Amino acid sequence: MNPKFMLFVLLGPQGSGKGTQAEYLEDHFSIPTFSVGAGLREEAKKKTRAGKEIRAIMAKGMLVPNEYSVGLVKKRMKAKDAKRGLIIDGFPRDLDQAKALEAVAPASAAIIIEIRDKESIERLANRLVCETCGMNYNTKTRKPVVKGICDKDGGKLKHRADDEPLAIKKRLEIYHKETEPVIALYKKMKKALFIEGEQPIIEVHEDIVAGLKEQFAIEKVRKTTKKKK
Ligand code: AMP
Numbered sequence: 001m002n003p004k005f006m007l008f009v010l011l012g013p014q015g016s017g018k019g020t021q022a023e024y025l026e027d028h029f030s031i032p033t034f035s036v037g038a039g040l041r042e043e044a045k046k047k048t049r050a051g052k053e054i055r056a057i058m059a060k061g062m063l064v065p066n067e068y069s070v071g072l073v074k075k076r077m078k079a080k081d082a083k084r085g086l087i088i089d090g091f092p093r094d095l096d097q098a099k100a101l102e103a104v105a106p107a108s109a110a111i112i113i114e115i116r117d118k119e120s121i122e123r124l125a126n127r128l129v130c131e132t133c134g135m136n137y138n139t140k141t142r143k144p145v146v147k148g149i150c151d152k153d154g155g156k157l158k159h160r161a162d163d164e165p166l167a168i169k170k171r172l173e174i175y176h177k178e179t180e181p182v183i184a185l186y187k188k189m190k191k192a193l194f195i196e197g198e199q200p201i202i203e204v205h206e207d208i209v210a211g212l213k214e215q216f217a218i219e220k221v222r223k224t225t226k227k228k229k
Pocket of ligand 1: 040063064097
């Protein structure tokens with residue numbers, strides 16, 4: 001692995017804005033994002049045994065077996081566009097995944113976006129997702145220009161099947177039980193960057209960029225323009 005490989009993991013409860021912040025970071029650092037949840041949703045569409053299994057587990061809001069999530073992450077890291085780095089949204093979610101990831105490529109920083117459970121539940125209840133590109137909207141805080149239609153590609157916006165109360169409750173429970181120990185591990189490794197997630201989107205982004213610079217000396221590489229002779 002390239003020693004300068006930038007690997008950011010984005011952690012935080014459901015609805016904390018990981019996907020949105022990943023998009024901002026992608027623009028800022030010019031490295032791609034991989035949403036493990038979105039990757040798994042693609043797998044779940046397949047009419048295979050694995051697809052069926054993943055679909056059933058996701059609908060209940062539970063974690064799919066690590067062989068699937070770890071496999072997807074490893075594959076994505078090998079892609080050409082990820083030569084300089086990768087932003088991973090929603091992975092690792094338990095200690096086994098964190099150890100598997102550190103063994104393949106150590107994280108440069110783990111960005112933890114913190115919001116209260118109450119806020120998480122409210123945000124998910126108002127969340128809409130584009131059927132085609134997966135872009136997230138919120139009926140209160142991030143409205144599309146045209147109601148029900150994605151700004152990016154004109155796709156239909158809908159509620160996610162696992163954004164219903166029972167599945168949300170299960171997902172938050174898993175977050176506290178399985179993902180909080182991952183955060184403790186990154187804290188121990190001095191790789192954790194904690195961010196207040198209940199502020200406007202742009203301020204969350206600015207805090208992340210500032211934190212990466214102050215805590216990890218990671219900043220955007222400025223392009224140098226060669227002088228003509
Ligand atoms: P998300 O889109 O990140 O909210 O993830 C949606 C669902 O995908 C989760 O509730 C899990 O069922 C599954 N999932 C996402 N990431 C992981 C992961 N790292 N490990 C296992 N299951 C995952």
